[in-house]
Amino acid sequence: MKMFVAGILQKISGSPKVQKFLDGSLVKASNYYQRNKMATFTGPGAERYAALYADLERELTVRSGPFKGMRYPGAESAGSALTPKLLGSYECELHSMMERLIAKGYDDVIDVGCAEGYYATGMAMRLPQARVHAYDTSETARALCSAMVKLNGVADRVSVQTTCTPETLITFPKPGRTLVIVDCESYEKVLFTPAVRDALKGCDVLIEMHDFLDVTISTELEALFAGTHQLTNVLSTDDIQKAKHYQYPELDGLPVRARFQLLAEGRPMIMEWLLAEAR
Numbered sequence: 001m002k003m004f005v006a007g008i009l010q011k012i013s014g015s016p017k018v019q020k021f022l023d024g025s026l027v028k029a030s031n032y033y034q035r036n037k038m039a040t041f042t043g044p045g046a047e048r049y050a051a052l053y054a055d056l057e058r059e060l061t062v063r064s065g066p067f068k069g070m071r072y073p074g075a076e077s078a079g080s081a082l083t084p085k086l087l088g089s090y091e092c093e094l095h096s097m098m099e100r101l102i103a104k105g106y107d108d109v110i111d112v113g114c115a116e117g118y119y120a121t122g123m124a125m126r127l128p129q130a131r132v133h134a135y136d137t138s139e140t141a142r143a144l145c146s147a148m149v150k151l152n153g154v155a156d157r158v159s160v161q162t163t164c165t166p167e168t169l170i171t172f173p174k175p176g177r178t179l180v181i182v183d184c185e186s187y188e189k190v191l192f193t194p195a196v197r198d199a200l201k202g203c204d205v206l207i208e209m210h211d212f213l214d215v216t217i218s219t220e221l222e223a224l225f226a227g228t229h230q231l232t233n234v235l236s237t238d239d240i241q242k243a244k245h246y247q248y249p250e251l252d253g254l255p256v257r258a259r260f261q262l263l264a265e266g267r268p269m270i271m272e273w274l275l276a277e278a279r
Helices: 001-012 016-024 046-057 085-088 093-104 116-126 137-151 166-171 194-197 215-225 238-247 256-263
Strands: 034-039 074-079 108-112 130-134 156-162 178-182 206-211 229-235 271-277
Touching: 001 238, 046 085, 074 137, 085 256, 093 206, 093 229, 093 271, 108 116, 108 238, 116 130, 116 137, 116 178, 130 137, 137 156, 166 194, 194 215, 206 215, 215 229, 215 271, 238 256
Parallel strands: 108 130, 108 178, 130 156, 178 206
Antiparallel strands: 034 074, 206 271, 229 271
């Protein structure tokens, strides 16, 4: 579905009306209307798989990773796979980086494309002094995020809002240390302008880059931030490799097909994150 929608967007993105939508919205363009719930599995290992799912669905609590202990209000997420989040394997490629960033002790975290609130809630929990500003144009995502921050006792420090524009980032007050996290399905190319880059010179910025929607995104963003920030690139791990190599005690003894279904995040190809740290 994601690739189908992405293909349509690529074909019609030259339309002025569509371009206006892409330029004016925090999109999650290819997937933010999807609500992912836990799925069934048949075949060898199905009984153990079903038992694990039952445990995850009963607990609805992240089991490992930087946000261990974070609770979900229901068995669903917005725009990305739920099970890896509950297992704690979600975006494992970033875990060591996230721990290093959390250790910086940010005063403000801006989460652009917050979905159901995985990072917005998690960062609020790990940074008890921080204010978190969560943006998503999906009404469903915002409702889920609001429920999640309330459940985890951080609603007083998390504001859930709709569209984040370049002007939002330019005018955002930055009296202390600020981290900007962006996952918005190619809108990053619209969001980050030279003026935004200059406004964020003292901030750290973590961007998931969606080159499968526009192959120029990563090269243009790297060039944009190269003169003002220290850059680090991280590649995503293919879902098959996760199934073969990720080690979590819950998965011990499960066949690779079952492991694949539990761990898969559904990215259409190897993707890349860019961390731009203030110099």
